[in-house]
Amino acid sequence: MKQGTARTLRAFAIELGIYALLVTGYFFLVLHLLGGWLYGLEVHHRYTYAGVAILLIIGQAVVLESVTTLLLRLIRGRSE
């Protein structure tokens, strides 16, 4: 039982580390590139901005959920 918990925690820590790296890359690449475009959209085309905002947050949610699930599967699979 304790061994199982330790394995889960280790897998989780590895997952967090990889996730943090991915997210840092994401901040500097994607958000930096999107910032100016989204700002322009918010100022000049408010309705389009609203639609894009919803799509972006849902899209990010789906992608991040898949990434974390995949990471968990890979790490757990390897540690077992």
Added chain:
Amino acid sequence: MFFPISGAHISPIYLVIVGFLVGILGGFFGVGGSFIAGPALRLVGLDWNFAVGTDLAHIVGKSVVAAKRHRALGNVDLRLGLIMAIGTISGAEAGAQLIQMLKRAGNVNLIVSIVAIVVYLSISAFMLWESQKTLRSQKRRSSKEKVKGAIAKRDKSAFGPTTRAIQRLKIWPMIALPTSGVKAISLWMILLVAFVGGVFGGFLGGGAGYIRMPSMVYVLGIPTHLAVGTDLFEIIISASYGTLTHAIKGNVDILIALVMHTGAAIGAQIGAISTQYFAGPKIRLAFVPLPLIGAAIVIYTLFTGHKL
């Protein structure tokens, strides 16, 4: 990090941490967590309107992640969630109108604050009483027949007889919720619960998950795990609607929401998975402090005049 839409300078690490904490709460309790995220955004200097709108956008993303995880665990009743979304959205509009009416009549802050404090304290007191009573009776009854495995979705509640009496009310049309194990319940009762939650959301701000989740358990008789998952699914729809209307009014900084959501995505999964290891009454007992935090924020606002 500079966010050009709201013109704010906020550390992305701070946003990720706030998102992570709110994500855990959301995944575990099925709430949006706006009573924490809103003040946390205000704390770093974001304008009130941006804090509300941006928080709603981040709630959409977090709820997608948590609801997907809950759905994989069999904790989402899609039919119930869709019906509730209709009631919540109309309730939120009614709540917003109510605020406008009270504003015209004067004394809006005092009335809203007193209502909020009474409601929050009542929910906390009731859930504390009910969950402890249920846990005590379960302990007496099943010292021998312990629930096997971590998942204990069969939900016992000390409020069960009242819930069953509500379910017996034959107000046409009656519908079945097989996923939630409810054989028949009036559609109006579901809409009413969602509408009341929506009114409180529009009236007090935020998603009002701390009212809707307990109502689903006690009034509709939905098992706690399913109430959490279904509420999250319902929040996706109602918070998306809220995000759209706020974005059109210029109250959403989607870049802040995206950064917050990177933390929330992982927090929501941890919260959702954790529900597997707790029985319904224990989740309800752990829920008790949440409305108290809401009440504390309202009391602070009432006495200091500062909106957190």
